[in-house]
Amino acid sequence: MNLPEVTYPQETKDRVRNLLVQEARRTPKRKRKWLALPVVIAVAGTALAGTTAAGVYTANAPVNDKRGIRCYYRADLTTTYPVKANPKVIMPPYITTGNFLPGFDAKNNPNPGDPDAGMQQISDPVNQCGRNWDLGMMNPQGITDDLIPPGFVQTKPTADPSKSSANGMPSDKYGNPLSGPAGPNKLIGHYVPQLTACVLDNSVAVIPGGPEICAHLGIPSLEK
Template sequence: MNLSEVTYPRDTKNRVQNLLVQEARRTPKLSPRWRKPAILTFVGLALAGTTAAGVYVALAPVDDTRDIRCYYHADLTTRPPVVGVPGETKNPYITTGTFITGFDTKSNPNPDDKNAGMKQINDPINQCSKVWDLGEMNPGGLTDDLIPDGFVSPPPGPRGARPLREGADKDQNGNPLWPGPVSMALGNYVPFLTECVVDNTVAVIPGPAEVCAQLGIPALDKN
């Protein structure tokens, strides 16, 4: 869903919030990041259409973005069941990343680095949108509650050979999900996603721009 499609008052709140967050990101920092590794930048927002006096959005940087968490829901603690394994649960997120082509694990210069051989992810939204598009975020109907009424799931068939609804091959920012002349998108539902920070790791969570603040965690500072 594009922001322009959101109805009032959420549209107004998101526009105000995004403008102020962008302005905060443009503000020069007074001291180097290495001197304040855990610093959080707070932006006071007076949101239209709310009864609260204001909401504070915290921004936090993440230096290592090789390992991205894609959360099933705007819920950081509930462990969903493992499909087909009674009594077993799993993390409330899937981790995703991109491996460096040709990386030789046998000659890994950093064997203690669990993310060795993986690329830094510059666009976590796009990365997790791919995981949603593949259907990996809805095992056993786990996220059916997020799928709007009337959404038509993709028909069976090989990737790249099935009809797609308009825009299904792009993420919420209009960036292609899969590069190449032929779209490899499957067309599964992809909700609106927001970049937050959990455990010094990028956490991409389904929900509007204010979802990070609602969960009491910082939004990702991409400066």
């Protein structure tokens, strides 16, 4: 993905513009030649807006609508994946996740033009996508096998006494049944990498990686 293709909120654009103007107006001080490179790197970082006390530029952007959260398979915003059973079907680099409002009637949707109609606002996008990783949904066709550390052992589901499924059977901490017609639920306890909430196309994008991953990809971090 080219940086010009990334959509930033207007507030972030204004902040970037102000930082660039301030940087240009500064009176340059005499520096030894070996210090020139770090200065150039720091100035280039203004493209990501905002500063810290250490002089490292970072970016934060808000997202008002958090009903549909993008969970990315990898720290890669563009790679798509053909479905092995039908190569003509292409999986995007993420899945979209969300929670429906209790009692929502999709057949009588008052906002049919809204793809997220009937969905709840997600207060913790990282936990929302972490659940998908835990359930094994983020490794279709083994495309994220290389992210799993050697020696990783899938944990066994643990019942949460405060939760139960519709039939009264014990559930895990997310409310998923520990057993069913097919036996124990094997889609719990999968590897969950470190995840970070970023902003892309005015949507929350939860991406595998530490706090630096958003800047590495050239997109803002989600403003808390």
